[in-house]
Amino acid sequence: MRRAPLLLYLTWLSVSFYSGIWLFTSGFLLMRIELNNQSRCSEPPSPAPHRQAAPCWFPQRFHKAVIVIIDALKYDFAKYNPANNNPKPYENKLGIIHQLTTSQPQHARLYPFRADPPTTTMQRIKGFTTGSLPTFVDVGSNFASYAIQEDNLIHQMIQNGKRVVFMGDDTWDGLFPKKFYKSFFFPSFNVKDLHTVDDGILQHLYPTVDGGDWDVVIAHFLGVDHCGHKHGPDHAETAKKLTQMNQVISTLIDHLDDQTLLVVAGDHGMTDTGDHGGDSEKEVTAALFLYSKAPLFADQLQTDPPAVPQVNLVPSLSLLLGIPIPYSNLGAIIDDLFGFPRDKLTAQLSKTSAYHLNAQQVARYLDSYSRAAGDLPADKLRVLADRFSSLTAEYEQLMAHQEQQSEEELEAHLQMIIQGLRSYLDQAREVCMESWARFHPLHMIMGCIILLTSCFLCYIIAEAGSASTLPYKYLLGYPLLFSISATAMLGLAIWMSVVELDLVTVCAAATIVYQMSFYFNFRTRKGSEMSWRKRPIYLILSGPWVVLLVRCCSLFSDSYVVAEANVAPFLLTSLLTVTVVKLHWDSKLMLPTFNPLGNESLKPSLTPTYRKDGSRLLGLLAALGLCVRLSGLFHNCREETPDCQPSSFLSPLSSVRDPDIKNFSYLCCIVCLGFIVFFIRKWLQHYGNLNSSSPLVLYVRWGFPLIVLGIACYWALSSGTEDSLAKLRELTHLALVVSPRAIYALAALGLLLILWNPITIFMKSRASDEDNTVTTYHGAPGSAAELQHVIPQIYRKMQRTLKSRLQHGGVGEDGKKGTAVEAYGLGSVYSAAMVITISILTLVLIMLHSERLTPAFLLLLLEAFIILHIHGHVANLYSDGVELFSVPWYAVLAWSLAASQHFYSTGHQPVFPAIHWNSAFVGFQDGHTNNIIPALMVAANTFSASILFSAGSCLLLLWPFLCEAPTARRKKGKKESREGDTEDHDMPMMEMRLREDPDRFSVALLQLGTKYLFIQGVQLLSCVCAAMILRRHLMVWKVFAPKFLFEGLGFVVSSLFLLLGIALVLRVDCAVSNWFKRLIVQQNR
Amino acid sequence: MMDEAELRRLSAGHILCGLAVVVSLGVPPFLFEDFSLLGSHLTWLCVCSACVITVNVLLLLTLKPNPSTKRSSFTHKVNKLYRTCLYFFVSCLLFHGIIVLYGAPLVESVGETFLFAVLLSSFTTSRCLCILGPNFHAWIRVFSKDGAMSVWDHSLQITTFCSIVGAWLGAFPIPLDWDRPWQVWPISCSLGATFGYVAGLLLAPFWIYWNRKRLTYKSR
Ligand SMILES: [Zn+2]
């Protein structure tokens, strides 16, 4: 058996998947670090001598502001073209804006308002309140809620004593929880509802504005956006909605005084189909309309004003309202707003000062950011910093020698400085945008292609490997050599700075070289004997492929991703039902008679290959359905399904008020825990793996109950901490830390024991006078069934080996008078180690979850057991031992579907707010010193189902051999009556069949691994494609992108644990070899 | 060998069965006030099941697809009728259980689920009962690869398969957020089952005719 190449093979395949994921992520997932620094009145960005006297950074111009956000207000909607005689439904509807800009050019102005991608509402709200470029993942201190952690306009307003009243879209509630002086939120979720939000706002808007109990009013209308999603812009509804907005603005203006600034802005535009989210011109061009009853602009514009980047609103509003610019702002002030209609020089001086203040703030932010994170290119930052310091020096020098210059000279100099500062600000924003807010389509497509080819490689290995052993040298060695040399050459080229590439690209290139050379070698080596291409096409339509296709397609629909918790079990049940039905259709199984009222006179003439398995399989199917349904009780909810109630089992036990219920649930959980351990021990006992006195068996006998006891103590303490006496508080606190850590230590000890000596075979030697035999048993020693479980093949094989050894050694006839050896649990030695590992992992994972999720884990194990049993029976019914080595596709698919299902049934959802953050503190009550351990704990909690199922996936190969026993026994039972002699030949060998054919065993493991990777990889690929293709979709940042992240991480976890599981099987195999060797040596003596 | 006359009888029977579904759609508006397929779906479920079962019984009496070789006494007939009803009821319960295990709501809309189960039973079990009689062995035999012994058996295989696949496919629109009235449980599933059933009825004669060379039946 070739162990190392097998593992290397699978590792390489996994790595090529990882590089695909990495490449895609680098192109798709825009990332940025959030800083928690806040700007303060008392701390201007840096002391500058020439700032204008002001209480807070800059003299205040407006006391009040009304900010009206009209969602998806495109520039085309707001632009009025009087020459257009035949306007489309969305054109020329906002007449009031045109009227004001033409009649009062110094009071009103309309700008194109350029939004940064991603153009989704939440990211845009973040954008024009923080002044930064929000990405999908703003890595901040808190993942659990969407609340903005960064410094922002709203925060600054409130900090500086402004009363902020909000009305409209309830997204703001999530972003600024409990921040507003007064607020009227309306649900934004239902895209089809055009009026609830708008009518709600209109009820409150004018009374509030008239009331005077406010400084800033923000109103966020959603009707236009929803109209776009529902009907598209080119529709009569849009016209109606825009006319209504026109009415709103004109009425609002009547209610304003001349101390108030009115801002009407769209958060983004929309495409011709009414969608948004991407970076096309139509989506990013929104409208910005500014108006005040006091004159706002110095001069009249001759042409259409230039586009204003959305972030520019933030510093402009801050300075106009006399509050500090938010710390992370990257915008520049809107030039026109600061050329006040006073005398020109004063205006110029004040504008320069505002620009300088703005530039100082941006420089300060870039400085802090580059200290916190390294994703901005250092050389560009250095250039920027140099530029800023030279501009500052120039500015200071000019101000110092102010008196020596004429007014014109001074103005010209100031103009130059303003231009310099403006271009500095633009460049700074550009640099940040480059690394934060731009998709890389090439990276995304290449990532997809790498994933696709990896899946393809998995498939051809899985399908072609069965013929014979794979030539590892050509398929593993050469490609690996090629790819390493290619990487080395690329590395050399980069080192010599011939080409410039980042690490991701190098990694991807290495993967591509590997895959290509692998495929080439595969074609030339195996091309002749490949049979997989000759398969009839209708096989694609067989059960597992249909289910896999449905599953992959379902990942492209947001509703299906939201409903995945129901879809996965549905597909799982369907798949297994179809498998059993097909078994019947192929006449491999006949159902038992169901005849409640006696026999029918018309009995069918055929006597089928009657087997008892029919009723057993039906029972298993029913049990599977029951498990699936019950595990649905532990679901969690996401915000897309407002009617959903999260399961009450998700909250920790300590949150239960009623002591009776608390005690009862506690007892139930402990009983479930006990059941798990009891079942596992029963199973081990049944196969005779609990008889030996090896440390591992002792661990199972004593360590498992100890762990259960520890968990019970921990739960008791953690659920009742508040009740404990003050004196005992310290003690309980200590126990809360110590008991989980003790369990971690125990579990680690168990895993180490398995690695050290995974053999759970009990050998009983007895002096035998008849002949020397090596026999295997399962069951308790001395049981009545003992004699039935002899494994004569092993005996014969061993005898043969013994003989040959004896002959070689020339010892002569000595060995024949040795002792007989009986081995208990030899037939299930691989599975036993596997099952023990799984149970240790389960116990630890249970502790990381909320107490009342224990039944969910019991159901998980039961379901896995049922799937394995169905698979074992079906495999044994279809084949007579030979095909057992190849795990069929349906079983692997069912296994991975069950893993997805139990992701949900252990209380998870693929969204960030649903992550169980509490799990990071099990055993670390006082928090952590680093980030790695909590991240690992949270990951273990989130992907517990993936961990258990992928670590246990080897059982799919082993189980049919375990199930072999009963059928073979029955066969033998029949034959026994006729001829007693055949008994020897039909004894179950169980897992020892695998040892008989080590080459096929390793190929079978490889195939199983590639099949599992293929199925996981195809799901991942569809998630990736969904995120890429639907990056304009309304739900991309809420549904598809988080789903992709969870799926990607899940894939990494699954493949790692798959490798570990296979490594464990190989370790057991190693140990079994040694065991046999020792046995032979013993016999020799 | 293939019996042309038998195939013709089968086709006639299938047309009648298909008409039963059409009748259940066409007649109720005259009987009930404001009847609509989606609005008063439960009524339609009842009517459709009743129509389908009635036509199946009529076919049993007229076409006699399963000629009994033995003369049977009155008590024997009563016994058979009793068992037929029992089988049908058990199959309804079984279907109900299976549907719930597949994810149908357990407590809410029990009535809907049960009537859907009745509909499925009338598409599948009632045909089995009429063609094969309350004989479980025969059922098991028919639903295996080489089990069909007459054109009726084949048509039974095809319609049952189509009805169940239709019901299965009918579950797929339910999670979508289109807010259509037919996405409500169990409308899409029952419509899917009905479409499948009718499609199976139409398909079966053609399929059998197409494969007539391949199909040879052992004489009973
Ligand atoms: Zn929006």
Ligand SMILES: [Zn+2]
């Ligand atoms: Zn929208």
